[in-house]
Amino acid sequence: MLDIQHIRKDFPILNRIVNGKPLIYFDNAATSQTPQHVIDVIVDYYSNYNANIHRGVHSLSQEATDAYEQARIKIQKHFNAKESHEIIFTSGTTDSINLVANGFSSLLKREDEIIVSALEHHSNIVPWQMLCERTGASLKVIPMNENGELMLSAFDALLNDSTKLVFVNHISNALGTINPIEYIIEKAHKVGAAVLVDGAQSCPHIKPDVQALDVDFYVCSAHKLCGPTGVGMLYGKEDWLNKLPPYQGGGEMIAEVSFEKTTYASLPHKFEAGTPNICGGIAFGVAIDYMNSIGFDNIAKYEHELLEYATEQLQKIEGLKIYGTAKEKTSVISFNVGNIHPYDIGTILDKMGIAVRTGHHCAQPIMDFYNIPGTVRASFMFYNTKKEIDTFIVALKKAVMMLS
Incomplete structure (x- = not known):
């Protein structure tokens, strides 16, 4: 088992306050964070x-x-x-x-x-x-x-x-x-x-x-x-x-x-x-x-837990659609909620200290396949937690309510 709290101490940026809220960084598929040792x-x-x-x-x-x-x-x-x-x-x-x-x-x-x-x-x-x-x-x-x-x-x-x-x-x-x-x-x-x-x-x-x-x-x-x-x-x-x-x-x-x-x-x-x-x-x-030093088997197992947990919680939100439901996938979730533009959701989440990616993710042919302008993408690393996902879900529900 990974000692996540100990691991999080290796990453100074995770202590940041963004827009008055503790940073929750779910844009790891774009760039991961850097440990103090590096x-x-x-x-x-x-x-x-x-x-x-x-x-x-x-x-x-x-x-x-x-x-x-x-x-x-x-x-x-x-x-x-x-x-x-x-x-x-x-x-x-x-x-x-x-x-x-x-x-x-x-x-x-x-x-x-x-x-x-x-x-x-x-x-x-x-x-x-x-x-x-x-x-x-x-x-x-x-x-x-x-x-x-x-x-x-x-x-x-x-x-x-x-x-x-x-x-x-x-x-x-x-x-x-x-x-x-x-x-x-x-x-x-x-x-x-x-x-x-x-x-x-x-x-x-x-x-x-x-x-x-x-x-x-x-x-x-x-x-x-x-x-x-x-x-x-x-x-x-x-x-x-x-x-x-x-x-x-x-x-x-x-x-x-x-x-x-x-x-x-x-x-x-x-x-x-x-x-x-x-x-x-x-x-x-x-x-x-x-x-x-952390171990890729440990990383894969823990991130799969995060993926399953976040997927389960997101699926409870009315009108939310996840794109990419392959049997074999890693800790990336792309989704939209109803007709709300993903950019608007991402902007409100940022105001609550949560960093996600919005848009076509430099994969426009995929978005064209689904006939959508883009998605909200939450991507997790081994230093993320289920508690952060819980906070993300609450914030997302608030954003949806504000934009509906």
Whole structure:
């Protein structure tokens, strides 16, 4: 059992008063909060060994380089990548996806096809549309059903010898649906297609094993994992990373430069041009340590309790409709109440100190499927409590009464 009150003491922001009320933070699917230990590491970096990495012979540079590369190894071990150079530091999930999409520009032909799912965040749709515009390849979509689940029979029908890439999120940010990525990866590989999994929403709740999944690319962001914003990672199988050309040119990613020809560095530096977010990378590794100290099995069990409890309480509110009722889902609930606009509900909840997300959640095709402008989304982490949910329910009922 988790000692939730002890855990909450690790997060200073949870002591905040917002609009005269104690903060209840239910916008974790957008950004999780940061524990004091990670904050201390950020302060320590800038206070004691702030320096550029890899290129310096002085002590500060060596200390920063060691800490940064140790963070890479921590991330490698967490995701069970075979080699540390298969972990590429990026600015986040979106940057990671664009890196891969840009690389495939030179590998795809006009007759090729790529597949995305109807449950994707815009960051796992738009880069592939841009790739198709550049190459002439065709974009196919795995449809979803009313429960917010992918229709796997339709996916099977889409697969053929022309399929070169498949992109799917592990968990939907808008609905909380956990997608059957094992099935998708296995089927895609049978036709010779590579698979990229967007793990931005899964990594706070699940500990993926990229080797067991046999996934070709897996991406995530630190700020969903109790880490800082502006840093994330791309895992790629070594063979694929060697095939892709560099995403950006500049310092660090080169072996030799002349005005006649430039040769590129080996992995991972080939994809890490310029001065990276050094402090962010180090803090990312520490955030991974923190999450593992709590234990992902413990996290999953407790968050499932929060999901079930909140769902049960919300269903008692007249006129409330939950979108995303998949059998397998994580601690995200998207809902509307009657004809009340979600923005109005979110605004009133904020006045009562409760932070939720409203809108289309960068997943507009999902909202179009349900023919709605957006939803109210409450998303929970292991530092939330049932007492907070109770307060949220009371506030929501008050908001509905005011807006009806």
